[in-house]
Amino acid sequence: MSTPTPAEALGPVVTAIDHVGFAVRDLDEAVAFYGRAFGLPLLHEEVNEEQGVREAMVGIGDSAIQLLAPLRPDSPIGKFLERNGEGIQQVAFRVSDIDVAADRLRAAGLRLLYDVPKRGTADSRVNFVHPKDCGGVLVELVEPAAGAHH
Amino acid sequence: MSTPTPAEALGPVVTAIDHVGFAVRDLDEAVAFYGRAFGLPLLHEEVNEEQGVREAMVGIGDSAIQLLAPLRPDSPIGKFLERNGEGIQQVAFRVSDIDVAADRLRAAGLRLLYDVPKRGTADSRVNFVHPKDCGGVLVELVEPAAGAHH
Ligand SMILES: [Co+2]
Ligand SMILES: [Co+2]
Numbered sequence: 001m002s003t004p005t006p007a008e009a010l011g012p013v014v015t016a017i018d019h020v021g022f023a024v025r026d027l028d029e030a031v032a033f034y035g036r037a038f039g040l041p042l043l044h045e046e047v048n049e050e051q052g053v054r055e056a057m058v059g060i061g062d063s064a065i066q067l068l069a070p071l072r073p074d075s076p077i078g079k080f081l082e083r084n085g086e087g088i089q090q091v092a093f094r095v096s097d098i099d100v101a102a103d104r105l106r107a108a109g110l111r112l113l114y115d116v117p118k119r120g121t122a123d124s125r126v127n128f129v130h131p132k133d134c135g136g137v138l139v140e141l142v143e144p145a146a147g148a149h150h
Numbered sequence: 151m152s153t154p155t156p157a158e159a160l161g162p163v164v165t166a167i168d169h170v171g172f173a174v175r176d177l178d179e180a181v182a183f184y185g186r187a188f189g190l191p192l193l194h195e196e197v198n199e200e201q202g203v204r205e206a207m208v209g210i211g212d213s214a215i216q217l218l219a220p221l222r223p224d225s226p227i228g229k230f231l232e233r234n235g236e237g238i239q240q241v242a243f244r245v246s247d248i249d250v251a252a253d254r255l256r257a258a259g260l261r262l263l264y265d266v267p268k269r270g271t272a273d274s275r276v277n278f279v280h281p282k283d284c285g286g287v288l289v290e291l292v293e294p295a296a297g298a299h300h
Contacts, residue, residue: 012189014188014189014210015211016210016211017167017210017211017213020241022287030285033285036258037255037258037260037284038164038255039162039164060166060167061167061212061244062166063166063167063213065241084286085286086285088170088238088241088288091170091215093188093210094211104187105187105188108186110187136234136236137237137238138238
């Protein structure tokens with residue numbers, strides 16, 4: 001047997017698509033729409049004052065669609081809506097350990113938006129890869145809270 | 151016991167996020183990047199002449215990232231790149247039965263891009279919800295081929 005590479009020794013860090021984030025103008029309307037049209041159940045709703053967002057998770061299999069509505073026009077989602085209108089804003093990769101994931105990405109030359117992870121939805125720990133280092137895609141990293149249903 | 155609604159009787163039709171599609175300029179470079187940075191393995195690669203696309207699926211959990219590069223500038227992905235640059239272009243919901251899904255969506259007042267499903271990646275059957283009826287999001291419906299690993 002050959003010596004495993006570091007990636008083989010540590011095992012996969014990215015485990016699933018945690019969620020895909022859609023920027024919406026009206027959160028309640030969007031939650032109702034994805035329930036009515038696609039049968040996606042509301043799992044969770046919260047306000048994140050720091051991010052300037054009111055958000056809801058609607059379930060799809062073991063993943064979710066994160067619906068994101070701005071609390072104020074100068075928030076990241078407010079600016080996204082101003083620039084692009086409603087649409088897909090981010091994709092979130094679920095990771096088993098966000099510190100290991102961040103170290104590996106930095107070692108691969110990618111910039112992350114935060115020096116240390118921030119609190120995300122439902123007490124998860126999150127960070128973001130800089131879209132300029134990731135083909136224009138805003139990739140979020142999510143380590144779910146211990147005891148979360150994922 | 152109360153009489154089930156039609157949705158309860160038929161069970162959920164949308165079962166998972168099948169894939170998220172990223173428009174890229176260079177397919178080989180993108181496949182190498184998602185392998186190196188995120189450890190996502192190449193599952194499948196094909197050319198779809200009708201759609202004017204060369205594409206690859208890289209695996210993430212039970213889902214995939216679909217990397218889409220244009221065969222010609224006037225293809226849908228070519229036009230997307232011209233308008234938006236590289237980035238997230240679509241999200242695909244896996245469905246247990248694409249004909250049932252299409253009927254329900256039309257009954258809910260949503261327009262689909264094709265009258266009948268077309269052949270998608272790896273002999274799946276696919277259709278798309280019109281983004282104007284879906285908050286600016288291009289939602290693909292995918293019924294995997296019988297015997298596909300999903
Ligand atoms: Co998110
Ligand atoms: Co697709």
